[in-house]
Amino acid sequence: MDDSINIAILGNCTTDYITKALVQACGNYHIAAEIYNCPYRQYNQEIINPGSGFYKSAPELTILFLEGKNLFPEWFEFKTIMNSREQKLSSVQSILESLISLAEEIHKNSGTKILVNNFKIPHFSPLGILDNKYFPGLRDMISLLNYQLSEWAADKDYVYIFDYHAFSAYYGEANLEDAKMLYMTKTTISLKYTTALAREYMKYILPLKYRAKKCLVLDLDNTLWGGIAGEDGISGVKLDITDSGRSFYDFQKEILNLYYKGVILAINSKNNVEDAMNIIENHPHMLLKKEYFSVMKINWQDKAKNLTEIAEELNISTDSIIFFDDSIVERELVKSLLPEVMVVDVPVDTSKYSDTIRNLIEFEYLKLTAEDLSRNVMYTANKKRDEAQKKFSTVEEYLNSLQTKVILEFSNDFTIPRIAQLTQKTNQFNLTTKRYTQEEITRFHQSPDYIVASVQVTDIYGDNGITGVCIVKLEGDSAFIDTFLLSCRIMGRDVEFAFLSKVVELLRAQGVKTVDALYRKTERNQTTADFYMKAGFSVVSANESETSYRLDESAQPGGIEQIETIVKGEIPLWTKNS
């Protein structure tokens, strides 16, 4: 197992089977799950008591699994639906408030993320066809509750609403229920579907454990269109909005949705460039035009090699890639040569392509930051940068032409979510690889002993957004760099030196003398091993896994001539110690 997670399940029904299925589902992703299964119906006491087994289990994720039939059984009675509108609305309100207070109590006592199941809207009402004539009927009451629950949770980072109703509708209420089991074991979901439910929960667990994927690599022939570019040509390939070619058009639409969500797209295809590009650029129903792809590998070399190059060009690791190719031969080749790449089991029937993409659980993110939403614009700008690079004879000449600006800013409410996200996602240029939650960053932000700074990098091609973080711990007249990282998007441009130089300069201005720093080796960050050395620090001690550095009182790491460094906003945190 590469990873582990503590999960707690609090339910008002038997949740043992869900626990078992969830351990298995996590195991499939090499995550060892330790699950605290709250004793049946004791969730209230467990939540109220800070010393309960629930809190002792130190959950990272808490699933509040409450069944409507057990939480508000009277709603399922004829006489309740016949109550006045006011009475029914106040009943919805009181259930909503009790749920909110449970979640808030948990949040008060624990840093866990909370996943609250919403409620199945049943097919059956005791009022039958008249259910909504007595508005709000049973189904309307539950819809209202679900709606208000979502509305309440929308702006809270610690709570997510799992749409149990949508899950139930997808698989079918009639299939989910097993009356025998319900009566004998108080289990409200049949065994067959507990596995499906566990998979839904994985959509939250994967990003929580930083396992979400970043990039979708696609084949062309019989993947983005039907037929072969080199044989069928632009007028012969299947891709339209009416006949069977519609399945490819719809498939592209789903991929476009992923693109806008921040997933990076790339092509890996065996084709003549001219044949393929003719379709990509000129086919009237081709939705995924050239500009949506950050990298295009259209050539005759093996696809594993192409994938490695795509990862290199994007500065991401191959284990954050999902590969979609209709050819089983290519898929098997990639699986055997690059086992860390996730290869989709593409169905033979192309009408199932869209569903296959929609059913992936690896492109779920717990938060979409402004950077995510514009990432693809940035990668496209990166591509222009790379093309420009080829026009200059030396790298220096090129870097000069970029007119890079590094804008340093101290943490504030707007930057904290992105700072936390960067500590969680950055692997390569990350000196200590310490992962912090938004709550932890907020604590640093408020503490007089810590300084949290981020950098935004701009150049003639655009704004890269917030792409670097530095967290410094102050200890009297010395300082320790707890975290120093840079998004892979802007590596290779000496931004790190400009950033560090400015940080040290600002520290010195406040009377800090020595600056200590640490490099902690991981599998991914070895390119940064000599960063502090290059910046003028000296080694204090070193072993297999760590190197400690110090910058003496007299030394100042040099800035980078062609990079302008600006401090944005006030420096409120800086002077709080003095």
Place this chain on the structure above:
Amino acid sequence: MDEKFVNLIASTLEIPADDLKYDSTTETVPQWTSLSHWEIIEALEAQYGIEFTMDEATEFKNLGELYEILQRKLS
């Protein structure tokens, strides 16, 4: 009890088939819990394409009797 039946129960409980006898009960087979019992019922229903009533699924003395109930339903 036939091999197919015994093997299905054994694999559901994750124990060797030899551990299961006609007179095995939830007392003599520790892995046969109230929870795993429903996995057995579901496995049998899926495998044989039958459906137990709640009484059939709960009121039997030992494994052999569950087997007899299944045979009756199949005939």
